Structure formats: structure tokens, C-alpha cells
Amino acid sequence: MTKLLHIDSSGKGSQSTTRPLTNYFSTKWREANPAGEIVYRDLTESHLPYVNGELIGAFYTPKDQLDEAKKLLLEQPDQLFEELRIADTYVFGVPLYNFGVPAVFKAYIDLIVRPGTTFSFEGDKPNGLLANKKAYIVTASGGDYSEQPLKSLDFVEPYVRAILGFVGITDVTFIRANGNDPTTIATTSDSAKKTIDSLFQLAEAR
Numbered sequence: 007m008t009k010l011l012h013i014d015s016s017g018k019g020s021q022s023t024t025r026p027l028t029n030y031f032s033t034k035w036r037e038a039n040p041a042g043e044i045v046y047r048d049l050t051e052s053h054l055p056y057v058n059g060e061l062i063g064a065f066y067t068p069k070d071q072l073d074e075a076k077k078l079l080l081e082q083p084d085q086l087f088e089e090l091r092i093a094d095t096y097v098f099g100v101p102l103y104n105f106g107v108p109a110v111f112k113a114y115i116d117l118i119v120r121p122g123t124t125f126s127f128e129g130d131k132p133n134g135l136l137a138n139k140k141a142y143i144v145t146a147s148g149g150d151y152s153e154q155p156l157k158s159l160d161f162v163e164p165y166v167r168a169i170l171g172f173v174g175i176t177d178v179t180f181i182r183a184n185g186n187d188p189t190t191i192a193t194t195s196d197s198a199k200k201t202i203d204s205l206f207q208l209a210e211a212r
């Protein structure tokens with residue numbers, strides 16, 4: 007059965023620009039996949055830990071040598087990985103905060119990018135272990151980072167593409183909105199919705 011993993015990381019709650027857009031994407035996906043399953047995760051409600059010595063120790067301990075304390079530490083990261091593993095499509099809301107990704111999204115990345123789980127090394131060559139996935143990243147910013155001079159300060163798109171690519175997710179589409187005032191936010195959100203509509207029309211035509 008096809009599965010969508012829908013993740014939000016905006017800290018702006020009902021004032022968020024990305025949340026209505028990831029919801030719009032999910033609704034469209036549901037229409038296109040009535041028998042599919044949607045797994046939803048709000049990273050701002052997930053109480054993710056920052057990686058520390060204990061967690062890193064657990065990540066690098068062979069499975070058959072994990073003690074009870076390490077097993078407990080790995081429960082949530084394992085759950086996050088399982089959500090990624092079982093889904094074939096992802097929609098992630100990743101707004102631009104201070105030129106980069108929200109801290110909760112970075113905390114999430116640090117829990118899922120794990121040796122032997124999402125990547126391995128063949129000699130010197132990294133090998134992403136998440137194959138055949140499609141990721142849609144909904145991002146939003148105050149300014150318009152799609153063009154210079156702000157484009158060079160957008161560390162969201164290059165970072166997210168790099169880290170998803172590292173774990174094997176190379177089919178990545180960005181959907182953008184921006185604005186600091188209601189009119190610009192509404193206009194760019196409408197345009198983002200049209201982009202989402204066209205993605206589903208394209209998929210239908212295939």
C-alpha cells in the first residue's frame with residue numbers, strides 16, 4: 007500500500023505559511039491515493055532530543071550489544087526511521103529560519119541520519135539506504151529567496167538536498183512561498199498550490 011509521510015516543522019502554529027501548504031499537498035495526495043495511508047508528524051510536538059554522547063554511543067553500538075538503557079534511547083530514533091522506511095512519498099514543511107532549517111528539523115535530521123540505518127560506507131564511498139522515495143519540500147520565507155541577491159543566503163534548499171541525497175533520497179521537489187505581509191503570503195501560497203495541483207495532474211497523466 008502506498009504511504010505518505012507528512013512532517014511539519016514550523017514553529018508558527020496557526021500563523022504558519024508552510025502548514026496550510028503541506029496540508030493542501032496531503033489532501034491532494036489523499037484524493038489521488040484513496041486507499042493509501044498518511045502518517046503525520048509534527049516535529050514541534052515530538053520532543054526530539056539533541057544528539058549527545060549517550061545517543062551517539064547507542065547509534066554506533068552493534069544491535070546485539072545494546073543494553074537496556076541504549077535500547078530505550080534508540081526507541082524514538084527507530085520510530086522516526088520506521089516512518090521514513092515504510093513511506094514512499096514524503097511532504098516536509100521546512101521553513102527558512104535565520105537562513106537555515108528550523109532547529110527541530112535539524113534535530114530530526116540528526117536522529118535519522120545514522121550509520122547502518124540510513125547510510126553505509128563502501129570503502130570511502132557513502133551509500134544512501136533509502137531507495138525509491140519521492141520528497142516534496144514545502145518551504146517559506148519572509149523575503150523572496152528564489153532569486154539573487156537573497157538566493158545565496160538560502161541554506162535550506164542546498165542543505166536539505168544534500169542531506170536527503172546522502173541517505174539516498176534524490177528525487178526532491180521544492181515548493182516555495184514567501185512574504186511578510188498577508189497579501190504577498192496569499193499570492194505566493196496560491197502560486198504554491200497551483201504548483202502542487204500541477205504535480206498531481208502530471209502524475210495522473212503518466
Ligand SMILES: Cc1cc2nc3c(=O)[nH]c(=O)nc-3n(C[C@H](O)[C@H](O)[C@H](O)COP(=O)(O)O)c2cc1C
Pocket residue numbers: 016017018021022023024025101102103104105106145146147148149150185
Ligand atoms: C525564528 C525565525 C527566523 C526567521 N528568519 C528569517 C530569515 O532569515 N529570512 C527571512 O526571509 N525570513 C525569516 N523568517 C520569516 C519566516 O521565514 C516566515 O515567517 C515564513 O512564513 C516561515 O514559514 P512558517 O510560517 O511556515 O513557519 C523567520 C521567522 C522566524 C520565526
